[in-house]
Amino acid sequence: MSTATLTTTSYAVLGLLAVKPWSSYELTQQMDRSLGHIWPRATSKLYEEPKKLVAAGLARSDDERVGRRPRTMYRITPKGRRALARWLDEPGAAPALEFEGLLKVFFSDHGTRDGALASIAATAEWARAQAEISRAVGEEYEAGQGRFTERQPQLDLTARFVTDFYAMVGEWAAWANGVVATWPDDPSRAVSDPSIGTETLRRARRAARR
Amino acid sequence: MSTATLTTTSYAVLGLLAVKPWSSYELTQQMDRSLGHIWPRATSKLYEEPKKLVAAGLARSDDERVGRRPRTMYRITPKGRRALARWLDEPGAAPALEFEGLLKVFFSDHGTRDGALASIAATAEWARAQAEISRAVGEEYEAGQGRFTERQPQLDLTARFVTDFYAMVGEWAAWANGVVATWPDDPSRAVSDPSIGTETLRRARRAARR
DNA sequence: TTCTTCATGTAATTAGTTACATGATTGA
DNA sequence: TCAATCATGTAACTAATTACATGAAGAA
Numbered sequence: 298m299s300t301a302t303l304t305t306t307s308y309a310v311l312g313l314l315a316v317k318p319w320s321s322y323e324l325t326q327q328m329d330r331s332l333g334h335i336w337p338r339a340t341s342k343l344y345e346e347p348k349k350l351v352a353a354g355l356a357r358s359d360d361e362r363v364g365r366r367p368r369t370m371y372r373i374t375p376k377g378r379r380a381l382a383r384w385l386d387e388p389g390a391a392p393a394l395e396f397e398g399l400l401k402v403f404f405s406d407h408g409t410r411d412g413a414l415a416s417i418a419a420t421a422e423w424a425r426a427q428a429e430i431s432r433a434v435g436e437e438y439e440a441g442q443g444r445f446t447e448r449q450p451q452l453d454l455t456a457r458f459v460t461d462f463y464a465m466v467g468e469w470a471a472w473a474n475g476v477v478a479t480w481p482d483d484p485s486r487a488v489s490d491p492s493i494g495t496e497t498l499r500r501a502r503r504a505a506r507r
Numbered sequence: 508m509s510t511a512t513l514t515t516t517s518y519a520v521l522g523l524l525a526v527k528p529w530s531s532y533e534l535t536q537q538m539d540r541s542l543g544h545i546w547p548r549a550t551s552k553l554y555e556e557p558k559k560l561v562a563a564g565l566a567r568s569d570d571e572r573v574g575r576r577p578r579t580m581y582r583i584t585p586k587g588r589r590a591l592a593r594w595l596d597e598p599g600a601a602p603a604l605e606f607e608g609l610l611k612v613f614f615s616d617h618g619t620r621d622g623a624l625a626s627i628a629a630t631a632e633w634a635r636a637q638a639e640i641s642r643a644v645g646e647e648y649e650a651g652q653g654r655f656t657e658r659q660p661q662l663d664l665t666a667r668f669v670t671d672f673y674a675m676v677g678e679w680a681a682w683a684n685g686v687v688a689t690w691p692d693d694p695s696r697a698v699s700d701p702s703i704g705t706e707t708l709r710r711a712r713r714a715a716r717r
Numbered sequence: 718t719t720c721t722t723c724a725t726g727t728a729a730t731t732a733g734t735t736a737c738a739t740g741a742t743t744g745a
Numbered sequence: 746t747c748a749a750t751c752a753t754g755t756a757a758c759t760a761a762t763t764a765c766a767t768g769a770a771g772a773a
Binding site: 305308309312315331332334335336337378381382384385386387388389390391392393394395396397398399400401402403404405406407408409411412413415416418419420421423424425428429431432435436438439447448449450451452453454455456457458460461462463464465466467468469471472473476477480484485487488489490493494495496497498500501502503504505507 | 611649
Binding site: 718719720721722723724725726727728729730731732733734735736737738739740741742743744745 | 756768
């Protein structure tokens with residue numbers, strides 16, 4: 298009953314239920330399309346969390362059938378809308394980033410140049426693929442085919458963030474590839490170009506001044 | 508004994524041990540300075556993981572004393588260096604991003620404009636503070652005061668990524684603040700400026716073309 | 718001498734993932 | 746009618762976090 302145990306993931310699902318009712322399977326589809334870019338979670342969570350919301354009185358479940366097979370639809374309650382509004386009033390946490398590929402570049406002086414290049418290439422390809430997803434969704438909305446056009450102002454802000462993020466990652470990977478390509482086989486023997494540090498420092502100063 | 512159970516966090520610690528021997532406490536300090544930007548982990552992990560490395564034969568521990576108090580120093584073994592090199596040869600995972608603050612902006616049509624502005628302001632301040640940390644470390648290295656100047660080529664690549672990331676987040680927050688400031692109190696009544704979607708799409712196309 | 722911060726850990730809890738199971742639908 | 750994929754879930758496991766505990770060193 299208490300809302301004390303709800304996690305950010307709970308509220309993420311609650312937020313989707315505020316838009317419209319969904320089954321868990323539909324939630325997993327939406328995870329691929331939108332939520333997964335900023336709050337990625339495994340499929341099983343999307344079967345688990347709605348139950349917790351129901352137990353807390355923030356959602357209710359309806360047993361429907363597809364053919365003869367049962368499926369559960371979830372929809373938000375008035376109490377759920379109030380809980381969501383309270384959550385939205387508190388500032389959210391800052392971005393949290395985990396990047397194993399960069400970790401491998403960071404430690405590349407204990408490996409090979411080709412290993413570092415492989416991580417960078419994988420990053421570049423990932424950034425391109427993600428940008429392609431952004432592009433495809435963007436084209437839909439541009440053509441007026443979007444599924445939630447009434448939420449356009451919110452989508453505008455979110456889409457810009459993820460698009461810029463993927464672009465930034467892609468640009469970094471292209472640049473890093475050029476740098477590492479000039480290294481010898483053994484990266485512990487690579488020599489740093491001083492202008493890189495200078496330019497990075499210039500950017501850091503600028504960003505710290507805002 | 509088997510290396511099958513090692514996680515990315517294990518290798519992150521192993522990588523640090525390849526640079527030099529550390530105590531767990533020193534590892535926590537280093538987490539604040541460098542590793543935490545790309546692989547953030549709680550302090551207790553840095554006491555736990557080295558033990559797993561020792562159990563696997565990839566590191567060894569030496570009991571030293573500080574005054575009369577014991578403390579454990581960890582150093583990498585030859586087998587550890589080989590395991591690290593193998594790990595570095597496989598491409599690492601793509602960036603994983605979690606961003607609760609953006610989640611709140613995404614669902615802001617179910618809250619208030621001021622709530623959205625608060626999340627954006629918190630993001631802006633965080634980005635500024637992180638950029639300030641990047642700047643401070645950058646100034647040290649620029650002045651030749653860096654602690655690991657022999658790893659400069661690796662630091663160049665990593666520092667550029669995190670600096671650009673913080674700059675991108677800061678620029679997004681400043682822009683988003685301007686957009687949301689024009690919204691009415693009730694964000695579900697906000698009207699989208701079509702030029703935003705057009706520009707985002709332009710950027711997505713560009714990033715998808717690389 | 719006492720208080721605070723630094724330093725070094727352990728224990729309890731949990732949020733999340735991976736793996737598994739299985740019925741329904743579709744198309745070859 | 747068989748195989749593949751869509752759809753709907755549960756169970757087992759684990760990586761990680763939060764909270765706790767405590768000695769040493771340095772400051773007031």
